[in-house]
Amino acid sequence: xxxxxxxxxxxxxxxxxxxxxxxxxxxxxxxxxxxxxxxxxxxxxxxxxxxxxxxxxxxxxxxxxxxxxxxxxxxxxxxxxxxxxxxxxxxxxxxxxxxxxxxxxxxxxxxxxxxxxxxxxxxxxxxxxxxxxxxxxxxxxxxxxxxxxxxxxxxxxxxxxxxxxxxxxxxxxxxxxxxxxxxxxxxxxxxxxxxxxxxxxxxxxxxxxxxxxxxxxxxxxxxxxxxxxxxxxxxxxxxxxxxxxxxxxxxxxxxxxxxxxxxxxxxxxxxxxxxxxxxxxxxxxxxxxxxxxxxxxxxxxxxxxxxxxxxxxxxxxxxxxxxxxxxxxxxxxxxxxxxxx
Numbered sequence: 001x002x003x004x005x006x007x008x009x010x011x012x013x014x015x016x017x018x019x020x021x022x023x024x025x026x027x028x029x030x031x032x033x034x035x036x037x038x039x040x041x042x043x044x045x046x047x048x049x050x051x052x053x054x055x056x057x058x059x060x061x062x063x064x065x066x067x068x069x070x071x072x073x074x075x076x077x078x079x080x081x082x083x084x085x086x087x088x089x090x091x092x093x094x095x096x097x098x099x100x101x102x103x104x105x106x107x108x109x110x111x112x113x114x115x116x117x118x119x120x121x122x123x124x125x126x127x128x129x130x131x132x133x134x135x136x137x138x139x140x141x142x143x144x145x146x147x148x149x150x151x152x153x154x155x156x157x158x159x160x161x162x163x164x165x166x167x168x169x170x171x172x173x174x175x176x177x178x179x180x181x182x183x184x185x186x187x188x189x190x191x192x193x194x195x196x197x198x199x200x201x202x203x204x205x206x207x208x209x210x211x212x213x214x215x216x217x218x219x220x221x222x223x224x225x226x227x228x229x230x231x232x233x234x235x236x237x238x239x240x241x242x243x244x245x246x247x248x249x250x251x252x253x254x255x256x257x258x259x260x261x262x263x264x265x266x267x268x269x270x271x272x273x274x275x276x277x278x279x280x281x282x283x284x285x286x287x288x289x290x291x292x293x294x295x296x297x298x299x300x301x302x303x304x305x306x307x308x309x310x311x312x313x314x315x316x317x318x319x320x321x322x323x324x325x326x327x328x329x330x331x332x333x334x335x336x337x338x339x340x341x
Contacts, residue, residue, distance in 0.1 A: 001027075002026050004049070006049055006054070008031050009031070014306060029052070031064065036066050036072070053084070054086065062094065069099075070099040073095075082105060084106045085107050086107075086312045086313070087107065088312040091109070091221060101331065106332055107332055108328050109312075111327060113307045118174075118299045119174040121294065125272075127157065129243045129268075130215070134292045157178070157181045160183055162184065162213065163213025165219060165230075166218065166219035171217070186201045186212050188202070206234060210235075218246045235261045235266065236261070240266050241265070242266075250272075250277070269292065271293075272292070273297065315327050
C-alpha cells in the first residue's frame with residue numbers, strides 16, 4: 001500500500017502534473033471533512049485519511065479545519081502518521097511550527113513563488129495612494145466624473161523616498177520596480193543584505209527608516225517579534241502626509257495606531273492587501289476615500305498560483321521519495337533528517 005498524500009485544498013493549475021509527480025510514489029486523496037472534529041477523527045483505521053503521511057495545505061482550508069494550531073498539531077501527531085505539512089504559500093503563520101517541531105512534523109512553504117505578483121500589487125497600491133486613482137475611479141463609476149478628485153492633493157512618485165522594511169525577495173523586486181521612476185530606495189532588515197544594487201541604501205534602524213521615508217512598505221513575515229512592530233511610535237516617526245503600504249501580514253501593524261494617524265492626517269493614506277482578522281475589515285477603514293484596500297489578492301495570479309502549487313508539491317514529492325523538500329521553514333532547518341516516511 002502506497003503512503004497517502006491528503007490535499008487540504010484543491011489543486012487548480014497543475015492537475016496533470018499532480019498525477020505524474022506522485023504516480024507510483026503516493027496515493028493522492030482529497031479532503032472530505034466538513035468540520036475540524038471530523039478531520040481529526042478520520043486518520044484512524046478505516047477512516048478516509050488512514051495511512052496519510054503528508055498534507056498539502058491551502059489557506060482556504062481554514063474554513064473547514066481552522067488554524068493548524070498547537071491543539072490540532074498534537075492531535076494530528078497522536079492519531080496519524082503525518083510527518084510533513086506543505087503550506088502552499090510563502091506565509092505560514094497559521095501553522096504552529098513549534099508544536100510541529102515538538103512532534104517531529106516538518107513544515108515547508110513556497111518562498112518566492114508569488115514575489116512578482118506581490119511586488120506589482122504593492123506598486124499599484126503605492127501609485128494609487130499617491131495619485132488617488134482608486135478614489136477617482138470610484139468617482140467615475142458613481143456617475144459624478146471627478147467631482148471629489150483634487151489634483152493639488154496628489155503627488156508624483158518620481159524623486160520621493162521609498163522605505164522598505166524587509167528586503168527579501170518581494171521587497172527587492174518592489175525596490176527594482178520603484179527605482180525605475182526613479183525613487184530613492186532605503187531599507188532596513190535584521191541584517192544588511194548581500195548582493196543588492198548600490199542604489200539600495202541600508203539604514204541601521206527601523207526608526208531611521210521611518211524618519212527618511214515618504215512611503216513605507218512592509219515586507220517581513222509575521223512572528224512574535226514582528227507582531228505590532230509598526231506601532232504608534234513608528235507611525236508618528238514618519239513624516240506627516242506619508243503613505244503606509246502593507247502586503248505582508250495585517251498584524252504587523254497596530255491597526256488602532258494606524259487609524260488614529262489617518263483620522264488626524266498624519267498618514268495621508270494607506271494601501272492594504274492584508275488585515276489583522278481576515279476576512280473582517282475594520283469598517284472605519286472604508287471611511288477614508290484616499291485609502292486603497294484589496295482583499296488579500298496581491299500574491300494571486302495565474303502564473304504565481306501555478307508556480308506556488310508546483311513548488312509545494314515538489315516539496316512533498318521529495319519527502320515521499322525519501323528525501324527532504326528544499327523549502328523547509330527556517331525554524332525547522334535543524335530538524336532535517338529527523339523526519340522520515
